[in-house]
Amino acid sequence: MHTIITSRHFELTDSIKDYIYHLTESLGKYNLDILSVRVVISYQEKKGHKKGEKKKKCLFNIDLTLSLAHANTVVINQNDKDLYAAADLAISRMHKILRRYHDKIHHKQAIPSETIVANQILRDEASAHKGEDEIVPMDLDLHKPLDIEDALERLKSSSQQFFVFNDKDSKMRVIYKRTDGKYGLY
Known part of the structure; x- marks a missing residue:
């Protein structure tokens, strides 16, 4: 998994890079063949618009883009006053999406083997009752x-x-x- 971390309108420190990199590495636990993760962190200052309000509002925006092999690209945008909180929220949302995708893929692959086992059980039961009316299961x-x-x-x-x-x-x-x-x- 290739990880790219960039920033806009503020300087990215090594501790922030390490924190974000550590969070993105946790996405690999789903074994989904992740090609790349791109994290863009931007900083905005907004002045208050209400009468008599001079306080500046600081806001961090995290754009998290994840490219999967054989699937669509997943993009998450998260805003928060705290950079670390925004990163945690974005990664937790990405975990939720990847977990659902992982379950969807593995559930589809599990169905045929369960069907084969169920058909074999029906065939065994049918052969055990030879003297009675015979039920032959069909695929x-x-x-x-x-x-x-x-x-x-x-x-x-x-x-x-x-x-x-x-x-x-x-x-x-x-x-x-x-x-x-x-x-x-x-």
Whole structure:
């Protein structure tokens, strides 16, 4: 992970650089192939606009840009009166985003293995009860939308009595062989 820390309108000290660098290193714990982190710290002084108010308002702005391989760039902008508080808030927001992205990726990868295990359990139970009515579990490809014509061709080319599929409108449909030789559709 390549980290770039820059400042605008004030001088960046070594202690601030070390603090920000330490915070950005903690983003690597999600194993998301982070290409680069760019931190731009700017300082603004605003004069009060109310009548009789001469007090200056100091504000630190942190722009945190994180580039991930195979994903969109994440940008966070955080303002605060205290530089360290702004940095902590920006990094905690980035942790939240990366944690959600990490969970989303690993949850998608976990589903197929759980499905395989569940299907194997169903097959084992079905083979254990040979004397009774046998239930044979089927693997369904419900994640691919199909046209009705494509589903009909799949049913014709198989020895199954029915075929379950999602159509282009994301509705679950069933096409089946009727006893009169025609096909029905739910």
